[in-house]
Amino acid sequence: MKKIFFSLFVALFLISGFSYGQSEKDNLILTGNLYRDSKIVLNKFDQENMFAAYQMSGKKSPVKAALFSLVVPGAGQFYNGNILLSAIFIAAEAVFITTAVIYNNKGNRQTDDFQNFADQHWSINRYAGWTLDHLSNLNSSLPHDETYYENRVFPNGRSGEVVLSELNNLERDIEDGYSHNLPPHGEQQYYELIGKYPQYSSGWDDFTGNDYHNLSPNFLNYSGQRGEANDLYRISTRAVAGIYINHVISALEAAWGASRFNDNLSVNMRLRTINLTNRVEYVPTMNISFSF
Numbered sequence: 001m002k003k004i005f006f007s008l009f010v011a012l013f014l015i016s017g018f019s020y021g022q023s024e025k026d027n028l029i030l031t032g033n034l035y036r037d038s039k040i041v042l043n044k045f046d047q048e049n050m051f052a053a054y055q056m057s058g059k060k061s062p063v064k065a066a067l068f069s070l071v072v073p074g075a076g077q078f079y080n081g082n083i084l085l086s087a088i089f090i091a092a093e094a095v096f097i098t099t100a101v102i103y104n105n106k107g108n109r110q111t112d113d114f115q116n117f118a119d120q121h122w123s124i125n126r127y128a129g130w131t132l133d134h135l136s137n138l139n140s141s142l143p144h145d146e147t148y149y150e151n152r153v154f155p156n157g158r159s160g161e162v163v164l165s166e167l168n169n170l171e172r173d174i175e176d177g178y179s180h181n182l183p184p185h186g187e188q189q190y191y192e193l194i195g196k197y198p199q200y201s202s203g204w205d206d207f208t209g210n211d212y213h214n215l216s217p218n219f220l221n222y223s224g225q226r227g228e229a230n231d232l233y234r235i236s237t238r239a240v241a242g243i244y245i246n247h248v249i250s251a252l253e254a255a256w257g258a259s260r261f262n263d264n265l266s267v268n269m270r271l272r273t274i275n276l277t278n279r280v281e282y283v284p285t286m287n288i289s290f291s292f
Contacts, residue, residue: 060258069250076254080261089250096246100239107232114225115191121218122194124182127203128153128162131170131178134210139174171199177212195222 060080069076074089131138132153135146152166168181178199183189194200198213207216 060261062255062258065254065258066251069254070247073246073250076250077257080254080257082257085253085257089246089253092246093243096239096242100236100243103232103236103239107229107236110225110229110232114195114222114229117218117222117225118191118194121205121222122200122203123205124162124164124167124185124203125158126205126207127182127200128167128170129158130202130207130212131174135174137210138178139176142173144173192226195219195226 065076065079067076068079069089072090073093074086077083077086077089132146132150135142135149149166149170153163153170154160155163164182164184171178171181180193180197180199182193182200194203198215201207201212201215201219204216204218204222206218207214
């Protein structure tokens with residue numbers, strides 16, 4: 001099969017070369033003087049100008065290969081004919097996607113667990129009540145007494161709803177040690193702060209004592225649950241980053257692979273001229289280069 005292809009290729013080039021040489025020869029104006037005619041022939045048929053380069057059919061486009069892999073990793077490698085490398089990039093993509101989905105779902109379940117735990121064991125009423133009871137110890141220089149804040153934070157008594165805006169004003173007035181304002185219930189920051197800063201330790205149902213720095217077991221347990229959720233989300237985030245990296249690397253390799261494929265299949269052809277006294281002979285030559 002290779003011999004047939006080679007023979008057809010040479011025959012095609014011989015025909016094209018003959019036509020080209022014949023048309024150039026017809027344009028020559030010879031004087032009849034051997035010396036002058038030889039110089040005319042030599043100048044007219046410069047060997048470099050007779051060079052013709054061809055590429056085998058099946059040339060790959062590096063841009064197209066890169067775009068294929070940028071969209072679907074491995075697609076550009078498949079386009080280039082590299083099935084093994086295509087399978088590797090596809091498998092890597094599947095692993096990254098699966099890991100991202102699994103650990104994100106695990107993170108979501110863990111988040112639901114620690115939020116439910118917080119809703120059962122942490123209370124804004126308990127936190128606000130303990131803060132009011134220990135107001136003089138928290139900041140003795142406050143311009144108002146406990147009753148002033150009590151009526152604003154608990155307008156309907158301590159068993160009633162806490163006015164969050166007034167509680168935030170109290171937190172800001174205390175300043176020392178109370179560095180944050182409690183966000184509304186249900187927000188991500190709400191669930192983060194109550195298990196991160198000792199300021200909120202008094203809101204846990206197993207907290208005892210007069211110093212909010214004495215962290216209760218539930219506070220520590222809750223912090224650990226949040227940490228586990230963050231670790232799961234962190235793995236998922238890294239897997240998502242791996243997806244993007246896999247796309248970029250696959251695209252770069254596909255472009256390089258297409259260029260390498262074209263280089264491996266390059267064929268150079270030229271017409272070698274033999275200058276005689278009254279004519280020019282054309283000898284087609286072909287160099288095939290396979291690079292591995």
